[in-house]
Amino acid sequence: MIIEKELTTKYLTVSMGPQHPATHGVLRLVLELDGETVVKCTPDIGYLHRGLEKLAENKTWPAAMTLTSRLDYCSAVANESGYCLAVEKLLGVEVPERAKFIRTMTCEMVRIASHIIWLSAHAIDIGAMTVFLYAMRDRELILDLFEMLCGARLLHIYPRIGGVRCDVDQKFLDGLWDFTEKFPKLIEEYETLIDQNRIWLQRTKGIGIVSAEEAINMGLTGPVLRGSGVPYDIRKIAPYDAYDKVEFEVPLGKNCDVYDRYRCRMEEFRQSNKIIRQCIEKLPDGLALNPDAPGLDMMPGPLKKAAPAPAPAADGTPASKVEDGPAFTEIYSATEVPKGELGYYFVSDGTGKPYRMKVRTPSFIHISALQRLCVGVLVADVIALIGTVDIVLGECDR
Amino acid sequence: MDNNILYSGFYKLLGITGEPGALAMTVAALLAIVVVLVAVLLHVAYATYFERKVIGHMQMRLGPMRVGWHGLLQPFADGLKLFFKEDIFPAGCYKTVFRLAPIYSLFAALSSLAVIPFFGTFYIANINVGILYIFAISGVGTYGIIMAGWSSNSKYAFLGGMRSAAQLISYEVAMGLSLVGVMIMSGSLNLIEIVEAQQTHWYGMYLIPQFLGFFVFAVSAFAETNRTPFCLPEAESELVAGYFAEYSGMRFSLFFLAEYTAMIIMSSMSVICFFGGWTLPPFLTDAIPALNMVPGVVWFAGKVYFHIFVFYWVRATLPRYRYDYLMRLGWKVLIPLALVNIVVTSIIKYLA
Amino acid sequence: MGRLEIDMGPKEAAEALKSSFASEVREIAEFKGGQVSVTVAKAKIREMMRFLHDAPELQFQFLSEIGGVDYMGKKEPRYEVIYVVFSMPHKAYLTVKAQVPEDDLAIDSVMDIWVGADWRERECFDMFGIKFNDHPDLRRILMPDDWEGFPLRKDYPLQADLGDREWKGYLDVVALYERNKKYEVHSR
Numbered sequence: 001m002i003i004e005k006e007l008t009t010k011y012l013t014v015s016m017g018p019q020h021p022a023t024h025g026v027l028r029l030v031l032e033l034d035g036e037t038v039v040k041c042t043p044d045i046g047y048l049h050r051g052l053e054k055l056a057e058n059k060t061w062p063a064a065m066t067l068t069s070r071l072d073y074c075s076a077v078a079n080e081s082g083y084c085l086a087v088e089k090l091l092g093v094e095v096p097e098r099a100k101f102i103r104t105m106t107c108e109m110v111r112i113a114s115h116i117i118w119l120s121a122h123a124i125d126i127g128a129m130t131v132f133l134y135a136m137r138d139r140e141l142i143l144d145l146f147e148m149l150c151g152a153r154l155l156h157i158y159p160r161i162g163g164v165r166c167d168v169d170q171k172f173l174d175g176l177w178d179f180t181e182k183f184p185k186l187i188e189e190y191e192t193l194i195d196q197n198r199i200w201l202q203r204t205k206g207i208g209i210v211s212a213e214e215a216i217n218m219g220l221t222g223p224v225l226r227g228s229g230v231p232y233d234i235r236k237i238a239p240y241d242a243y244d245k246v247e248f249e250v251p252l253g254k255n256c257d258v259y260d261r262y263r264c265r266m267e268e269f270r271q272s273n274k275i276i277r278q279c280i281e282k283l284p285d286g287l288a289l290n291p292d293a294p295g296l297d298m299m300p301g302p303l304k305k306a307a308p309a310p311a312p313a314a315d316g317t318p319a320s321k322v323e324d325g326p327a328f329t330e331i332y333s334a335t336e337v338p339k340g341e342l343g344y345y346f347v348s349d350g351t352g353k354p355y356r357m358k359v360r361t362p363s364f365i366h367i368s369a370l371q372r373l374c375v376g377v378l379v380a381d382v383i384a385l386i387g388t389v390d391i392v393l394g395e396c397d398r
Numbered sequence: 399m400d401n402n403i404l405y406s407g408f409y410k411l412l413g414i415t416g417e418p419g420a421l422a423m424t425v426a427a428l429l430a431i432v433v434v435l436v437a438v439l440l441h442v443a444y445a446t447y448f449e450r451k452v453i454g455h456m457q458m459r460l461g462p463m464r465v466g467w468h469g470l471l472q473p474f475a476d477g478l479k480l481f482f483k484e485d486i487f488p489a490g491c492y493k494t495v496f497r498l499a500p501i502y503s504l505f506a507a508l509s510s511l512a513v514i515p516f517f518g519t520f521y522i523a524n525i526n527v528g529i530l531y532i533f534a535i536s537g538v539g540t541y542g543i544i545m546a547g548w549s550s551n552s553k554y555a556f557l558g559g560m561r562s563a564a565q566l567i568s569y570e571v572a573m574g575l576s577l578v579g580v581m582i583m584s585g586s587l588n589l590i591e592i593v594e595a596q597q598t599h600w601y602g603m604y605l606i607p608q609f610l611g612f613f614v615f616a617v618s619a620f621a622e623t624n625r626t627p628f629c630l631p632e633a634e635s636e637l638v639a640g641y642f643a644e645y646s647g648m649r650f651s652l653f654f655l656a657e658y659t660a661m662i663i664m665s666s667m668s669v670i671c672f673f674g675g676w677t678l679p680p681f682l683t684d685a686i687p688a689l690n691m692v693p694g695v696v697w698f699a700g701k702v703y704f705h706i707f708v709f710y711w712v713r714a715t716l717p718r719y720r721y722d723y724l725m726r727l728g729w730k731v732l733i734p735l736a737l738v739n740i741v742v743t744s745i746i747k748y749l750a
Numbered sequence: 751m752g753r754l755e756i757d758m759g760p761k762e763a764a765e766a767l768k769s770s771f772a773s774e775v776r777e778i779a780e781f782k783g784g785q786v787s788v789t790v791a792k793a794k795i796r797e798m799m800r801f802l803h804d805a806p807e808l809q810f811q812f813l814s815e816i817g818g819v820d821y822m823g824k825k826e827p828r829y830e831v832i833y834v835v836f837s838m839p840h841k842a843y844l845t846v847k848a849q850v851p852e853d854d855l856a857i858d859s860v861m862d863i864w865v866g867a868d869w870r871e872r873e874c875f876d877m878f879g880i881k882f883n884d885h886p887d888l889r890r891i892l893m894p895d896d897w898e899g900f901p902l903r904k905d906y907p908l909q910a911d912l913g914d915r916e917w918k919g920y921l922d923v924v925a926l927y928e929r930n931k932k933y934e935v936h937s938r
Contacts, residue, residue, distance in 0.1 A: 014553050036721055046892040051908075053877075054901060058908055127626060127718025133457035199627055199717045216811050216838075219866030230838075232812075237841050328825070329781055332834050332845055334814065345832065347819055358817040360834075368869040379557075380630070380720040397892060 011039055016382075018047050024121055024386060025393030027367065031374070031382065038382060041374035043367050048397040056357040061087050062161055062296045064354060069155040071342075071361060072395040075114040076155045077106045078337040084159045085240055086333035086344040091161070093293045097242075098286040099163035104242040105279040106149075106158060108272040109176070112183070113142045114338035115265050115272075122262070122387035123194060126203050131193050138186050141179050148172050162293025173280055180277050187269050195266075204259040208373050208385045211256060218372070219365045222340025223268065224389055227253035227261035234336040246278040258388040265390075298352055328355065339363060339390055363396040403519040404430040430522050431512075438511055442658040443473035449710050456714040476651075483647035490551040491644070499546035500645065500652035506539030507659040514666050515590050517676035517694035528589035529581065532667065533574055536622065540566045542656070543631075547641035559641040561721060562624060562631030568728035569621035569628075575736035576614035579743040580604050580671045593675035602679025605672045607746075610739040612672045614732050619664040621728065623657060626713040630721055665705035673701050760786040760842045763808055767846075771798050776849070787845040792831070795848045796858040802835055802844070803863050810835040810844060813860075816870040818878040822904040827851035829880060833860070856881040877902035894919055 017028040026047035032040040052071070056064040068083045069076035081103050088095060116139045123131035143153040149172050150158045150165060158165050194200045210220070215228045225232050233250045235243040251267035253260030327350060334343040340362025347356040366389040373389075374382050408426040409418055418426070447462065447469065454461030462469030487493060513528045515521040525531060540563050547559015581587060583604060584595035596604055605612050621628040631641060642653045669675060676694030683689050719727070761778075764786045768775040777789040790798060802810040814834040821828055829850040836843050850857055859882035861867050871882045872891040879900040882888055890897060897917060899906055914921070 012553060012557075014557070046890075046894070049892045051901065054906075054908055123717070127629070128716065129453070130457050130714050133459065137458055193715065194717065197717065199719055199723075202723055203717060203720055214865075217865050219813055219864065232838065328821075330787065330845075331781060331785060332815070332843060334843075341814070343815055343834070345815060345817055345834065349824070356819045358815070358819075358832075360815040360817075364869060364873075365866055368866065372865070378721060380718075 009034075024391055027386075027391070027393055027396075029370070029374075029382070029386075031379070033379065036378045038374050038377055038379065041371055041382070043370055045364075045367060045393070045396055048393045050398065052398045053357050053359065056354050058353065060294075060298050060352050061091070061354065062294060062298055064357065065159075065161070066157055068359075069157055070394055071359060071398065072114070072337060072339060072363070072392045073155060074117050074392055075110040075338045077103075077110045077158050078114075078335070079342060080157060080159045081107055081241070082333065082335035082337065082342050083344055084161050085335060086331055086346055087161050088293075089333055090329060090331045090346055090348055091294070093162045094290055095163055095241075096287045096290060097284045098167075099288050099290075100242040101245075101279050101283050102164050102168055102288060103159055104246065105176070105276055105283075106146075106156075106164075107241070108275045108279070109142055109145065111272045111338045112269060113139050115269055116142075118265060118338075118387070118390045119190065122384075122390075125383045125387050126200065128194055128197075128200070131190050134186075134189055134193075138183070141182075145172065145175050145179065148175065160289055160293065160295075163287065163289030165289070167288040168283075173283075176276065177280055180273050180280075183273050184270065187266065191266065201259065203380070203384055204262060204388075205255075205257055207258045207377065207381050208388055209256045210369075210373065215256075218369045220340070220369055221362050221365070222336070222338070222390075223261050223264045224340065224366060224369075226250065227264050228256040229253060232341075234334050234341055238334070240335060242279065242282075245282065246275050248275050258384050261388050294352075334360070337362070339392065339395065340366070359398055361395040361398065363391040363393070366391055367396055402521065402524075404433065404522070427522065434511055434516075434522055435508065438508075438659065438662065439655070441662060442655055443477070445658045445661065445706060446476070446654070447472050448706075449713075452707065452710045453714045456711070480647055480651040485648075486644075486646045488551055488644045492549040492551070495545050495549035497649075499542050499549060500642075500649045500656070502545060503539060503542030503656040504652045504659075506535050506542060507656040507663065510535045510663045511659075513589060514663065515593070515670070515675070516666075517698050518590070518593075520695070521590075524588070524590060527587045529577055529587045529592075529667075529671075532663070533570065536660070536663075537570055539656075539660075543641050546645070546653070550641075550644040552644050555641050555643045558631045558643065562641055565621055565624070565628065565631065565724060565728070568725060569618045569732070572614055572728055572732035572736055573618035573622060575733060575740065576611045576618065577671060578736070579608050579611040579739045582740070582743050582747055583607065589670050593670055593677060596674045597677055597680060600679070600681050602677065602681070603672060603674045608672060608739070608743070610735060611743075612668070614736045614739070615668060615672070617727070617732060619668065620709075620712065621724070623660045623664055623709075625661070625709055627716040627719050628724055629713075629718055630724060661706060661709055662702065665702045665709075668705055669698060669701040759840070760784065760844045763802075763810070763837070763840070763842065763844050764788045766805070766808060767798060767802065770801055774798065785843060785845065787832075787847055789830075789847045789849065792848040792850050792857045795846075796860060796863070798846065799833065799835075799860045799863055802846070808837060809839055810837045812836040812838060813864040813866060814843070816860075816867055816874060818874040818880055818902070820878060820902065820904050829855070829878060831857055831874060831880060850880055855879060856883055858883050859885040861885060876900070879903070 011032040011034050014031045014033055015028060016031060018026040028044040028047070030042040030044060031038050050070070052067045056067055059067070065080055065083050065087075068079045071079045087093075116135045120132040120135045123129075123135075146156060147153050149168060150156050152158075210218075210224075210228050212228045212230050215225050215230060221232065229252050231250060231252060234240075235248075236250055248271045251264045251271070253264050328347055329350075330345070330347045332343060332345045334341050336342075341360070342362065343360035345356075345358040345360065346354050349355040370385060370389065373385050377385070405423075405426050408429050409415075409422065412422060412425065414422050450472070451461035451469070462472040465471045465475045487496065510532045512522045513525055513531050515524070543562045543566070544559050547555045547557075547562070550556070580592060584592045586592060586595070596602055620626075624631055642650060645653060676698040678689055678697060761780065764778045767788055768778060771790070771794060774791045774794050775788055776791065779787050779789070781787070802808055812835065814836050815832070817832050819830045819832065821830065827849045829852065831848045831850055833846045833848070834843060835846065848857060857880060859867065859871055861871070861884070868885075868887075869891060871885055872888060874880050875882060875888055876890045876892055877900060889895065893901065894917065896919075
């Protein structure tokens with residue numbers, strides 16, 4: 001007589017992180033594995049939460065800008081530009097033309113730098129060590145240029161409300177022009193190593209497919225969305241700074257997989273290069289900072305009183321304002337940072353400090369998308385997926 | 399043992415003439431083992447140094463530069479550091495097996511050195527089933543990895559151990575089959591006779607008729623030594639060193655030594671079976687008789703160093719294979735190729 | 751996304767919303783930069799969002815952000831949950847502000863319309879304590895799971911020295927340090 005017992009297997013729960021070389025920061029992924037396949041993926045964030053939004057409520061507008069570089073620390077100028085743009089719209093401050101071009105130029109430089117970090121991390125996670133070092137060598141050139149410009153390599157705090165902190169000089173422009181001459185060949189160096197490599201193609205083609213509708217529904221932005229073929233680029237839809245005065249293309253993907261997003265970002269390298277060259281050529285003369293803009297010595301002011309309470313609506317519902325309450329003005333302003341769409345929602349009460357600063361960061365949404373993307377793939381693909389959505393935990397946790 | 403310079407050298411040293419007794423043979427064997435071990439372990443130590451240097455230069459950086467002139471004393475610095483590190487046992491680990499695993503791995507790697515003839519007269523033992531012995535020992539070496547992964551009581555190490563064991567077993571089949579062609583052509587399993595058989599052809603190397611076998615052997619060698627592109631078990635960015643993640647200090651260095659020794663053994667096997675060992679092809683020695691004056695060890699060492707350089711080169715260049723592609727390659731591509739090689743070789747040998 | 755006859759800006763979209771849900775819409779405000787915000791009551795927020803998402807002439811398919819604001823003492827009701835939506839064919843942003851009073855701190859979740867609303871609503875709950883009905887997994891996201899209090903409320907201090915009432919995780923770390931101090935190698 002043979003007695004059969006039911007064979008039960010349990011899923012293996014592995015916690016990747018928070019200290020892990022591949023998770024690009026302090027991210028914890030709790031994976032439930034069935035052998036090599038991931039059955040469930042639960043991201044756990046909050047390890048880098050510094051309370052930026054609460055801190056900003058206690059600082060004046062210019063002072064709160066220093067907090068924004070710490071969001072996506074790989075592309076500091078882009079975050080700060082977005083902040084300054086939002087505040088300028090809110091306070092009604094004009095920006096001189098020269099400052100707009102300088103901001104565009106530095107944002108594109110930082111886009112190249114941030115995509116270099118993406119490429120290095122993505123490649124080394126999949127195993128190609130050499131691409132990491134070649135790309136970092138070129139990032140040094142950009143960081144040296146930033147040091148020449150504003151003294152800081154990583155957290156620049158370069159834009160100001162109403163312009164930029166200091167003007168560019170000819171030496172910097174010459175250095176930048178030389179860089180743009182060299183850069184296309186350097187991009188080809190990276191591509192030679194991995195673009196047609198059969199192992200790279202096996203690891204990236206057909207992985208992480210997100211259709212366009214799913215991507216829009218999940219709220220993905222940036223190259224992750226454009227890899228699925230959706231032409232959503234804020235620089236084209238609602239141009240800010242000098243983006244309507246330069247010509248560039250927005251690369252789109254077809255197959256919605258990891259390889260297409262990789263190609264999108266490689267093309268963005270070339271487009272950023274093109275934009276920088278046009279900015280250098282078209283740079284107008286003028287001021288770099290609006291002298292009437294609020295400076296760092298701005299002091300918080302008194303509460304602005306509202307207009308008297310409006311009359312109740314026709315059907316008797318009272319208006320929803322407290323008598324003699326403050327006037328709140330608000331704005332939502334979005335810019336295209338290297339990782340996606342960075343949005344600032346400000347509520348201002350007229351005291352010179354943000355009443356509420358809410359930052360809409362792309363990495364927060366992309367990590368939540370990982371929950372759905374990682375189901376049913378192998379453990380090695382989880383690494384490729386983290387690399388392709390290009391997350392930075394400083395931005396996610398704020 | 400008659401024409402083995404190691405043993406005859408030791409007999410002269412010990413002052414024995416004529417037929418050596420059992421005690422003399424034992425002592426001479428032990429001395430021979432010591433000589434070979436010291437030589438190989440020094441090579442292994444410097445293999446780690448040269449890996450960092452070579453890969454560094456390929457990546458436009460310098461590698462170790464501080465310890466000694468251009469970092470030449472780096473292996474000793476690393477060894478000393480690992481020696482003094484704290485001996486950590488993970489909580490809940492199975493202590494006996496934990497202690498045994500690195501010793502087992504190193505034992506498997508070093509035992510294979512016993513039959514490798516470094517040049518015609520320099521070997522510890524010359525057995526008639528040299529190739530079979532090496533495969534048997536490397537098969538046994540798989541146990542060390544499984545023991546390490548399981549006894550660490552850590553999920554990462556366990557996953558790494560399982561993956562590695564599956565990989566090793568799959569590629570052993572392909573490796574064995576790829577050498578069958580060499581065995582057919584040379585008619586023997588004895589490593590010295592394989593090299594001498596290659597000398598009978600004008601091209602001097604089995605690489606030329608057995609290119610398919612060499613290709614399969616080379617790919618399997620990468621997989622057997624857990625090197626890129628098959629370095630999945632120790633993929634740093636996925637499992638943080640895989641099956642030896644929980645080891646520290648001297649135990650970790652034993653695993654490391656085992657890995658590099660395996661690299662040297664695979665290179666030596668490839669040199670002996672496919673590249674003519676310590677000899678040059680006859681058409682070269684006929685053309686330039688002066689080359690005969692160069693001792694065989696120079697050619698053997700040169701060829702092995704070239705193989706190890708290719709190991710480093712591939713590590714710097716290629717990304718890593720995913721687990722299912724690795725398995726697919728081993729079972730569905732390499733084994734059929736090796737079988738085709740065997741069939742074609744047998745037909746040609748039968749007709750010739 | 752089909753062809754549309756009129757080019758609808760955010761103001762027209764807000765008017766369309768008001769004409770469909772007149773009882774819920776409290777106010778339409780236009781502020782600088784051409785942005786329009788619609789203040790609504792929270793009761794039918796899910797239907798309003800679905801209307802904005804599905805209506806063929808509106809097509810606000812992209813949810814940019816969900817956030818909370820605390821107007822303690824300055825405005826009644828106390829909380830507002832803002833939804834910023836974007837329409838791809840019209841290239842227009844619209845801000846919908848749902849008012850949530852303090853004594854009924856709950857609002858419907860829009861997760862069935864946008865899957866990406868998941869974590870943003872969790873963050874709103876974590877920071878303000880606003881509950882989202884029908885959310886499958888409403889728990890803290892940025893703060894530790896056993897944290898007490900809701901940090902972004904206006905009555906939550908920026909800095910405070912709580913002594914023994916600190917978060918337990920921090921007290922554990924301090925205790926561990928005290929216990930292991932005797933193994934310190936360096937003398938102080």
